[in-house]
Amino acid sequence: MSKANRINKNSRRAVLAVSAIGCLLSIAIAVTGYEWLATIFLGTLLSFLTAIVWQSRTKAGNAEPSLLETPFYLAHDAEIFARYRQLAQEMLRISGRSDQIYRQCALKSLDAEVAQIAVIGDGKITFERTETWRLVYEKLLRDPSVTTYRSVALVRNSEYWQDGAGTQSMQLNFDLISEFIITVERTVILADSLWPTDSDLPIESLRQWIHKQSIQGVWIRLVRESDLSSESDLIGDMGIYGFSAVGFQEFDAEHLRTSRFTLDFEFASVREAEERWKRLNVYASPYKDLLDQFRVTE
Amino acid sequence: MSLLYLDTARLGQACPRVVQAQHDFIRLSADDPSMYGEVFFRDGSRGWSDRLLRDYPGFRDWQGIGSLKQQVTQHFGIQAPENIFLANRSIQLIRTAARLMFRNCRNVLTSDLNWPHWQAVVADEAARSRQRVTLASISGAVFDGHVSADEVTEQLTQRFIETDCDGLFLPAVTNLGVRLPVTRVLSRLKASGRLRFAMIDAAQSFCHLQEPSPAKLADVTITGCHKWLRGALPLGIAVCRLPLVAEQFLAILRSPDSSDLDDPLLRFSEEVCDHSVNGFMETVNVAPLFSANAAIRSRRTDSDELRLQGRRQMTNVEAIRASANATSWQVVATDESLQTGIVLMRSTSQTVQKMDCEEVRTRFRKQDVALSTYPQGLIRISAPTAQISDQSVGTLADAFERVR
Numbered sequence: 001m002s003k004a005n006r007i008n009k010n011s012r013r014a015v016l017a018v019s020a021i022g023c024l025l026s027i028a029i030a031v032t033g034y035e036w037l038a039t040i041f042l043g044t045l046l047s048f049l050t051a052i053v054w055q056s057r058t059k060a061g062n063a064e065p066s067l068l069e070t071p072f073y074l075a076h077d078a079e080i081f082a083r084y085r086q087l088a089q090e091m092l093r094i095s096g097r098s099d100q101i102y103r104q105c106a107l108k109s110l111d112a113e114v115a116q117i118a119v120i121g122d123g124k125i126t127f128e129r130t131e132t133w134r135l136v137y138e139k140l141l142r143d144p145s146v147t148t149y150r151s152v153a154l155v156r157n158s159e160y161w162q163d164g165a166g167t168q169s170m171q172l173n174f175d176l177i178s179e180f181i182i183t184v185e186r187t188v189i190l191a192d193s194l195w196p197t198d199s200d201l202p203i204e205s206l207r208q209w210i211h212k213q214s215i216q217g218v219w220i221r222l223v224r225e226s227d228l229s230s231e232s233d234l235i236g237d238m239g240i241y242g243f244s245a246v247g248f249q250e251f252d253a254e255h256l257r258t259s260r261f262t263l264d265f266e267f268a269s270v271r272e273a274e275e276r277w278k279r280l281n282v283y284a285s286p287y288k289d290l291l292d293q294f295r296v297t298e
Numbered sequence: 299m300s301l302l303y304l305d306t307a308r309l310g311q312a313c314p315r316v317v318q319a320q321h322d323f324i325r326l327s328a329d330d331p332s333m334y335g336e337v338f339f340r341d342g343s344r345g346w347s348d349r350l351l352r353d354y355p356g357f358r359d360w361q362g363i364g365s366l367k368q369q370v371t372q373h374f375g376i377q378a379p380e381n382i383f384l385a386n387r388s389i390q391l392i393r394t395a396a397r398l399m400f401r402n403c404r405n406v407l408t409s410d411l412n413w414p415h416w417q418a419v420v421a422d423e424a425a426r427s428r429q430r431v432t433l434a435s436i437s438g439a440v441f442d443g444h445v446s447a448d449e450v451t452e453q454l455t456q457r458f459i460e461t462d463c464d465g466l467f468l469p470a471v472t473n474l475g476v477r478l479p480v481t482r483v484l485s486r487l488k489a490s491g492r493l494r495f496a497m498i499d500a501a502q503s504f505c506h507l508q509e510p511s512p513a514k515l516a517d518v519t520i521t522g523c524h525k526w527l528r529g530a531l532p533l534g535i536a537v538c539r540l541p542l543v544a545e546q547f548l549a550i551l552r553s554p555d556s557s558d559l560d561d562p563l564l565r566f567s568e569e570v571c572d573h574s575v576n577g578f579m580e581t582v583n584v585a586p587l588f589s590a591n592a593a594i595r596s597r598r599t600d601s602d603e604l605r606l607q608g609r610r611q612m613t614n615v616e617a618i619r620a621s622a623n624a625t626s627w628q629v630v631a632t633d634e635s636l637q638t639g640i641v642l643m644r645s646t647s648q649t650v651q652k653m654d655c656e657e658v659r660t661r662f663r664k665q666d667v668a669l670s671t672y673p674q675g676l677i678r679i680s681a682p683t684a685q686i687s688d689q690s691v692g693t694l695a696d697a698f699e700r701v702r
Binding site: 215 | 400401402404426427428540541542543545546549550553554
């Protein structure tokens, strides 16, 4: 017997027992003939029933819908429901084919698709080997709910974000700051080769890139990658878009092209990223303060 | 004229060199306005003949906008004249600096002793940038006379940290003459590592205190020339501590989204220094440049002079206070550590308290005394920077006696 069946059977027994006790009690009260006692009994019974109904409704609201209830739940979301129907229709077509080799291949492909949909269900959208994530990036930054964009740039190549796509994204940052749409904070983690330990500031080409951002209103902090060696989980490329999402960018071997970009819309992930952001900035120094300490030789 | 002028905190009396400069400016406008060309604003009268200099002596000191900026840098202890901005309207400088501040700051601490108009501009910029302004209410404690500069420092830093602020906007001296301990506050906040941007209003401290602003700590200091400098004509000055901040300031001014920040003199002065004057721009009122230059050249910003002036002024403050003894006017007490050359007094007379400000001002004027008046019988006296004569003290005592 399954666990669910056992629970259902026990519940039925409990309901029968409570009903029997209630029945006996009402008979006993009727025999006594006291009206006030009957009123109290009825009032208590009514309250008890109300509580049970309320509790069962709350439970139903929290529980996931059953397989049969699923289409009814999805029906209120027209866009998702259209896709649900398409998926179901394709499943029917797949199921209608009897070739065993086809079936094995189809099941394998479906498993991969289900795994991908599960990731989307977890609130994550992944872009592989493409820069098209920048379109979503712009949508996010322009979203009225996003007023702050906090970004961590892991710079291991002096050309970082200085190609056409990167320059455009950077210009978007500047435009949005200028239009009062967002404020941008960026912490730049620099490989030691790009910011040698005996240098006050990063190599000139990167310093210029950082300086330009600072002039355009990005609040910049800098940290050497080696300074984070004891907290390696902080080393990574990340963007926090208000409270809406967090994005993680992974690069190819040359650290120039995006190999994967993952956007995570789960609130818990955003909070976790905020904690990382705070920890990272313990090690980082504002660019303005560095300029204040060290004179730039033109 | 026997007027006792005690209203420098509103508008200073033009100093003699300023009068000469303005006089010659108007004369040259009548004789040969074509002299006011780009080179004249860049290099000043350096290339002028001896005859021209003899005819227009008010321009002897005029060495161009760059030189004027250089003079200002010396007073504020800043190295590069490129970090100085000059404008017809100080409010445009405040707005630009506030816009710059709210690009980096989420929550800026201000006080209820800030000049209301500038405070409103900062609040407006905060709203535009969807950031916050936190107000520290210190005026009650300050005017009770119970808190010292140390305690004000403590209150402000405490409030800054408790409310998670990252920016600061305070006056060095308030319009009511309270000297806020901005240097101490900034030092403490800098050390905490939380302060991203500090903007100081030095309108009442410039040429009033020896150190108008903690320029080595504040990111932007803003002041004007028509009060204690005695330049007569309003000219806004913004002093950026770092070249980076000056570059950010310029970037905002040049942004296509900042057309509301346009100030003809600001644009013109930058273009002159950059050798990029736009020949089709509007005609600019350049007169404040000459008056400010003349005032600065007459050692109005000289550090030693200001120290001596400060001493004389405090002696005058004592004389002013004493002159109100046994009258219906009482000094609004503040702790000694917060005092400046501005004295606040309140009338205990119900009649005066109910009077309109203009009426009180007129009554004092009839007694040959010029000062600022506020509702409920409050007056602001700016102590003269030269030693006050016994006769002047007598005039003031008579005025206190008669305005009741």
